[in-house]
Amino acid sequence: MSRIAIKICGLSTPETVEAALKGGASHVGFVHFAKSPRHLEIDRLAALARRAPDHVGRVAVLVQPDDALLAAIAPHVDIVQLHGDETPERAAAIRARFGRTLWKAIPVKTRADLAAGSAYAGAVDMLLYDAKTPKGADLPGGMGLRFDWDLLAGFRPPAPWGLSGGLDADNVAEAIRITGAPLVDVSSGVESAPGIKDVDKIAAFCNAVSTC
Numbered sequence: 751m752s753r754i755a756i757k758i759c760g761l762s763t764p765e766t767v768e769a770a771l772k773g774g775a776s777h778v779g780f781v782h783f784a785k786s787p788r789h790l791e792i793d794r795l796a797a798l799a800r801r802a803p804d805h806v807g808r809v810a811v812l813v814q815p816d817d818a819l820l821a822a823i824a825p826h827v828d829i830v831q832l833h834g835d836e837t838p839e840r841a842a843a844i845r846a847r848f849g850r851t852l853w854k855a856i857p858v859k860t861r862a863d864l865a866a867g868s869a870y871a872g873a874v875d876m877l878l879y880d881a882k883t884p885k886g887a888d889l890p891g892g893m894g895l896r897f898d899w900d901l902l903a904g905f906r907p908p909a910p911w912g913l914s915g916g917l918d919a920d921n922v923a924e925a926i927r928i929t930g931a932p933l934v935d936v937s938s939g940v941e942s943a944p945g946i947k948d949v950d951k952i953a954a955f956c957n958a959v960s961t962c
């Protein structure tokens with residue numbers, strides 16, 4: 751396994767889950783959000799999550815989930831990643847009620863956006879700095895967009911953190927060099943088309959991270 755944690759997100763087939771595991775991913779991510787090309791119904795999400803061994807974190811990516819959805823999905827994963835406009839109070843309540851490790855995506859376009867993470871320190875276990883998607887976009891993540899990594903150079907995140915947004919095998923080493931990210935998260939950059947993961951791209955991404 752790489753020194754830097756790797757989350758391959760938006761997996762939707764057994765073959766691509768296996769490719770992530772073979773590449774040494776520390777986390778595998780599954781999206782439950784109807785507008786996403788990576789959306790998985792709960793039974794399929796659960797079946798894919800079961801393929802990961804205990805040392806690999808299984809992450810459910812959710813957007814403003816209500817308690818009923820959380821009750822249905824949380825038993826199948828180790829980590830819930832909140833990727834919507836959930837408040838710190840709602841995040842803390844979810845963590846307390848469902849007993850899962852909680853990650854919160856922080857959408858970033860400008861330096862001012864980084865500050866939003868502070869309010870979640872103590873309420874969640876990890877902050878995932880991800881590129882902000884355009885107003886009115888169907889998806890709050892998974893669009894292959896990147897933000898200016900220099901914003902994170904010298905920045906002291908208020909909690910454990912990871913980097914996301916527009917990463918791929920060609921740019922991830924530079925992103926890690928600039929930001930010092932301890933975890934990198936990728937979706938579009940290991941796809942051949944939206945929602946279609948590519949086993950060779952997953953291998954290349956994991957390989958690129960392992961050289962860092």
Ligand SMILES: O=C(O)c1ccccc1NCC(=O)[C@H](O)[C@H](O)COP(=O)(O)O
Pocket residue numbers: 759760779781783786787788811812813833880889890891892893894895896914915916917935936937938939
């Ligand atoms: O991937 C999606 O379709 C998605 C939908 C709704 C909320 C979040 C989503 N993805 C979140 C992720 O964790 C992605 O890995 C992250 O945004 C990076 O995506 P990309 O820039 O495509 O690598």
